[in-house]
Amino acid sequence: MEDLIEITVTVNGRAVHERVPARMHAADFLRGQLGLTGTHVGCEQGVCGMCTVLLDGEAVKSCLLLAPQLDGHEVATVESLAPDEGLAPLQQAFKEAHALQCGFCTPGFLMTATALARSGRTLSRDDIREELTGVLCRCTGYENIVTAVDRHINGEHVDV
Amino acid sequence: MKPAPLQYVRPASVAEAVDALEEHGGMARVLAGGQSLVPMLGMRLMRPSALVDINDLGAELGKIDGRGEETVIGALVRYSALETSPVIAERLPLLQEVVRHIGDRQVRNRGTIGGAVAQSDPTGEMPLVCLTLGARVVARSVRGERTIPIEEFFEGSYANALEPEELLVGLRFPLAPVHCRFFERGRKHNDFALLSIAVAGSPDADGRWSGVRIGLGGVNDTPVLAEAAAARLEGRTWDTATIAEAAELALEAADPPDDVRASAEYRNHLLPIQLRRVLTDLAGAEPWKT
Numbered sequence: 001m002e003d004l005i006e007i008t009v010t011v012n013g014r015a016v017h018e019r020v021p022a023r024m025h026a027a028d029f030l031r032g033q034l035g036l037t038g039t040h041v042g043c044e045q046g047v048c049g050m051c052t053v054l055l056d057g058e059a060v061k062s063c064l065l066l067a068p069q070l071d072g073h074e075v076a077t078v079e080s081l082a083p084d085e086g087l088a089p090l091q092q093a094f095k096e097a098h099a100l101q102c103g104f105c106t107p108g109f110l111m112t113a114t115a116l117a118r119s120g121r122t123l124s125r126d127d128i129r130e131e132l133t134g135v136l137c138r139c140t141g142y143e144n145i146v147t148a149v150d151r152h153i154n155g156e157h158v159d160v
Numbered sequence: 161m162k163p164a165p166l167q168y169v170r171p172a173s174v175a176e177a178v179d180a181l182e183e184h185g186g187m188a189r190v191l192a193g194g195q196s197l198v199p200m201l202g203m204r205l206m207r208p209s210a211l212v213d214i215n216d217l218g219a220e221l222g223k224i225d226g227r228g229e230e231t232v233i234g235a236l237v238r239y240s241a242l243e244t245s246p247v248i249a250e251r252l253p254l255l256q257e258v259v260r261h262i263g264d265r266q267v268r269n270r271g272t273i274g275g276a277v278a279q280s281d282p283t284g285e286m287p288l289v290c291l292t293l294g295a296r297v298v299a300r301s302v303r304g305e306r307t308i309p310i311e312e313f314f315e316g317s318y319a320n321a322l323e324p325e326e327l328l329v330g331l332r333f334p335l336a337p338v339h340c341r342f343f344e345r346g347r348k349h350n351d352f353a354l355l356s357i358a359v360a361g362s363p364d365a366d367g368r369w370s371g372v373r374i375g376l377g378g379v380n381d382t383p384v385l386a387e388a389a390a391a392r393l394e395g396r397t398w399d400t401a402t403i404a405e406a407a408e409l410a411l412e413a414a415d416p417p418d419d420v421r422a423s424a425e426y427r428n429h430l431l432p433i434q435l436r437r438v439l440t441d442l443a444g445a446e447p448w449k450t
Contacts, residue, residue, distance in 0.1 A: 002165050022168035022211070025198070044161035045199040049266060058240070058269045063161075064198045065270075066191075068168045069213060112265060133350055134264025 007071035011036070012080040020067040027051040029067035030077060038078035038107050042136075049135030052108040053077050059115040061134070078107035081114065090114060090152045099148035101139035108135040113149045125150050163201035167210035174220050174300060178327050180212045182302045186324030188212050192236060192275035195267045214327070221274070221329060226251055229335040235274025235328050243268065252333055254340035254360060258289045261344050274328045277313075280320045280382070283352045285344070287314060288383040292358040292375030295333045299326040307332070314382035337362040337371055341442045343434055344377075347421055353378045354422045355430050357438050367397040374406075374435070379414040379427050386410040389435070398443040407436035 004019035011034060020029055025044070030036045030053070042048035044063045051062040054076040062075075081088040087095065090113055100106045109132065116123070116131050123131070128149050129142065137145060169188070171177040181188050187209040191197060200206045214221065214236060221236035224247050231251045233242075242248050242259045249256055262285050263271060276286035277297060290297075290310050297308045299322055313321050322328060340360040344353045356377035361369045372393045374386040389410040396402055416427035 003167065005168055021165075023163040023166055023201075025162075025202075028162075044202055046195055046267065049264070052266055055269075059266050060270050061195075061266045063202075064194050066168065066194075066198070066211070066213075068170070069191075069194075069215065071170075116265075131265050134266045 005068045005071075007068055009070040009072070010074040012076055018067075022066065022068055024067040026053070026062040026065040026067050026070055026075070029070070030062060030075070033067075036077050036079050040104055040107055042104075047136070048105075049108040049112065050105055052111045052135060054111055054115055057115065057118065059112045059134075076111070076114075078110050081110060090117065090148075093148040093152040094145075097144045097148035097151060099144040105135055105137045105139075109137070109145055109149075113152065116149070117153050123150075123153055128153070161202040163198075164204060164207045166201075166208055168213065169210055170213045170216060172216055174214075174217055174327065174329060177212055177214055177217065178300055178302050178325070180210070181325045181327060184208075184210050184212075188324075190214055190275075190278065190327060192278075193238065193267075193271040194275075195263065195271040196275070196279045196281065212327075224248060231333040231336075232330055233273055233333070234330045235278075236272050237274075239263070239268035239271045239273070242273065252293065252336050253338075254293060254336060254342060254358060255289050255333075257340075258285045258342050258358065261285050261342070264350055273331060277331065278320065278322060278328045280314055280316075280318050281352075282314075282317050282380065282382050283354075283356070283378045284383070285353070285356060285377070288356055288358050288375045288377040289342070290331060290333075291383045291385060292360055292373050293333050293336050294373065295331045297321075297328060298330045298332060299323075300329045301326045305329070311385070317381045336360060339363060339442060341438050343438045345430060345434065352421060355379060355427055355434060357435055359435075359438055359442055361393070361442075368395055369393055369398065370395065374410065376410065376413055376431070379416040379431060381415075381417075384413045386413040386435075388412045393439070398439060400440075403436055403439045403443065406439060407432040410435050 002021045008017050027041050030039045040050040042050035046061050046064045053062045129146050169180045189208040191211040191213040221234040223234045225232045226247050239259050295310045297313050337360045342358050344356040346353050358375040361372035363369050372390040374390045377383045389406040392406040416424040418424045
């Protein structure tokens with residue numbers, strides 16, 4: 001039996017105390033132990049970006065973090081975005097721009113874009129495209145995703 | 161893609177960290193940003209007995225300091241901090257430019273300069289720029305601290321002069337030339353580089369260059385300095401013929417791998433062409449502006 005490590009971590013604003021194996025990665029912890037299955041697991045080697053969450057407000061790949069590393073930190077997952085009723089503005093922008101097809105990559109894009117929107121940076125469409133390169137979409141190409149994030153951050157454009 | 165069982169140690173100071181490394185007798189690995197290490201653990205390319213997580217050591221290892229001519233960067237300084245640091249923009253603009261070529265946003269939010277140098281990926285951007293800028297690596301163990309010139313640091317693919325019980329605590333950079341360029345060619349955006357080139361030097365009022373250093377990545381087991389090429393350029397003005405000779409001489413430093421990304425022949429083909437372009441651009445250019 002492996003040693004378990006006690007951690008206290010704030011997940012989506014709620015403090016949780018859990019015991020985790022040292023080698024468990026944070027995405028498995030969020031999904032398997034906390035039941036927050038909005039965080040998706042794709043490659044488990046830091047390439048696809050499906051598992052992106054916010055760690056202390058910054059976008060990170062949760063498959064490259066070990067669960068014990070979360071101790072004392074704040075995590076936000078895609079479950080934190082929507083209000084009780086309806087969608088968050090960023091999610092609404094994804095819906096309106098048809099920025100998802102199968103939806104598997106969507107949590108990764110939403111969390112990466114959430115951190116980006118909060119950064120307060122001035123961002124061109126090219127900047128946004130560059131900032132989103134750490135999340136892969138295999139359905140559609142990226143135009144509508146970039147459009148959704150661009151509209152969310154910079155407001156409506158007439159040319160799309 | 162799950163690591164083998166291991167212990168997790170989270171020291172609260174550098175002293176505790178080096179104690180933990182010593183205790184595990186070289187079987188522990190240091191966990192910094194984890195952006196290369198954690199995938200390797202998942203693939204079972206490494207099975208350390210323990211991970212020594214240094215992420216709480218920001219107070220000791222997370223600073224960027226300009227001290228006189230020297231710039232000292234703590235091992236735990238993350239790429240995202242290097243990207244936006246005004247001290248780095250002023251003192252080590254080449255380093256700041258290169259950081260933007262590393263990984264993606266999420267990787268740059270976690271990855272650290274110390275981790276990248278300790279990882280010693282032969283195609284890595286950070287090892288290349290540290291070599292080109294002549295950094296010194298500071299390492300600490302229970303036996304004390306030592307400083308390793310970067311030219312003696314890289315020993316092979318993913319291999320370096322650190323002892324298993326040593327912690328890389330920081331990098332010390334000398335005053336960097338204002339004139340510098342970075343070039344990278346990969347198969348796709350953010351992929352491992354097939355070829356990367358970093359050049360730094362200073363022209364005088366007559367256009368004669370001094371302190372020329374040319375670093376090459378992806379063309380050998382480690383990042384390498386193209387010494388013969390740099391010597392050809394040192395103390396001279398750079399006309400077309402001089403640049404062409406230097407670009408050919410760079411091949412002396414190359415012994416590229418054949419791998420899934422490109423053949424050795426192709427890398428050897430790329431090197432002089434791309435180096436000639438980089439040097440031509442630098443010869444006719446303004447000092448670096450970011």
